[in-house]
Amino acid sequence: RPRVLSGIQPTAGSFHLGNYLGAVRQWVALQETHDAFYMVVDLHAITVPQDPKELRANTRLAAAQLLAAGLDPERCTLFVQSHVPEHAQLAWIMNCLTGFGEASRMTQFKDKSAKQGADRASVGLFTYPVLQVADILLYQANEVPVGEDQRQHIELTRDLAERFNSRFGETFTVPKPYILKETAKIYDLQDPSIKMSKSASTPKGLVNLLDEPRTTAKKVKSAVTDTDTVIRFDPENKPGVSNLLSIYSTLTGAGIGELEEKYAGKGYGALKTDLADVMVEFVTPFRERTNQYLDDPETLDSVLAKGAEKARAVAAETLAQAYDRVGFLPAK
Ligand code: AQP
Numbered sequence: 001r002p003r004v005l006s007g008i009q010p011t012a013g014s015f016h017l018g019n020y021l022g023a024v025r026q027w028v029a030l031q032e033t034h035d036a037f038y039m040v041v042d043l044h045a046i047t048v049p050q051d052p053k054e055l056r057a058n059t060r061l062a063a064a065q066l067l068a069a070g071l072d073p074e075r076c077t078l079f080v081q082s083h084v085p086e087h088a089q090l091a092w093i094m095n096c097l098t099g100f101g102e103a104s105r106m107t108q109f110k111d112k113s114a115k116q117g118a119d120r121a122s123v124g125l126f127t128y129p130v131l132q133v134a135d136i137l138l139y140q141a142n143e144v145p146v147g148e149d150q151r152q153h154i155e156l157t158r159d160l161a162e163r164f165n166s167r168f169g170e171t172f173t174v175p176k177p178y179i180l181k182e183t184a185k186i187y188d189l190q191d192p193s194i195k196m197s198k199s200a201s202t203p204k205g206l207v208n209l210l211d212e213p214r215t216t217a218k219k220v221k222s223a224v225t226d227t228d229t230v231i232r233f234d235p236e237n238k239p240g241v242s243n244l245l246s247i248y249s250t251l252t253g254a255g256i257g258e259l260e261e262k263y264a265g266k267g268y269g270a271l272k273t274d275l276a277d278v279m280v281e282f283v284t285p286f287r288e289r290t291n292q293y294l295d296d297p298e299t300l301d302s303v304l305a306k307g308a309e310k311a312r313a314v315a316a317e318t319l320a321q322a323y324d325r326v327g328f329l330p331a332k
Contacts, residue, residue, distance in 0.1 A: 001035040002142040002143065003037070006023060008066070010059040010061065018147065022147030027069075040079075042082045067300075068290040079304055083305075083311075086312065094137075094160055107152060109126055115199065133156060136157050144177055149195060157175055168326060182249065183250050189205045189243075191205055204219055217277075218276075225268050231268065244275055248271075248274075252278055
């Protein structure tokens, strides 16, 4: 089976609709066909200031949400990044192979550091993409299911894998991004020109899966559309309506064309009301399942412990090989 690897940050508490449709939904599907490794990336979460207690709680919360979304520990390996020390170890080697200019070109760093003020951004935030390179290469992943915003980081991963392989001998699988066109980028409900994101979106533009279902329905109903009245998929001219159609289509399985037909001659109100119902139907059981997993932290922790053990077996083998290739003296 080909292997996939991906991760999600435990920073915000609730996952948002972009995280789910852009990434987690694909993770659930891929566990059926791939040897799948999924992790809660707590090392990445400390690249911006964190509260220790919150980080610990949010790490469990992220794992609970992944299980609630449909990850099955019998079908995939689910773990917490900091439980596998090889991530930080391989990241050091990758840092030493990355050019300063190369890292400086990462647009996510530019955006996030601009928001914090360039002097306040940490070196960790700067090397975040290099840690991500290590995350992926440790598992010899063939594909990486992510949203469009991660494409540049996967490109960097490919470059560094090739650079390492050509300098030190064939060691790492060169991975490909796995990005589904329909859900590669879910847009902010209030400003459909920007991606839905926990740091850039306003509360009204951001759908958190763990919000009260009523709140979610309200946000969908007040989504920004346009002054036209036709319901048509046209991201360039009708970004708001197109975003709603993408979300609707993915959550229900109805084709975009089918939806356009269904809403022909109807107003935006009808589309929004129906989508609000679809959303409520989706988030209500999701919240319940998440709470059930949270109510039993011992089981949750033991799922994560087993996952870490499986992950470490793979990661340790790759790291040992990389250590040997770069010329580290083996410890006796
Ligand atoms: N709007 C989105 N559309 C599609 N996919 C998205 N992802 C994030 N936003 C969208 C995908 O979610 C996965 C997990 O991402 P993450 O852990 O890096 O989450 P994040 O970057 O913290 O999420 P945000 O909201 O994008 O955070 P900020 O605002 O801090 O940058 C990834 O696969 C990502 O592509």
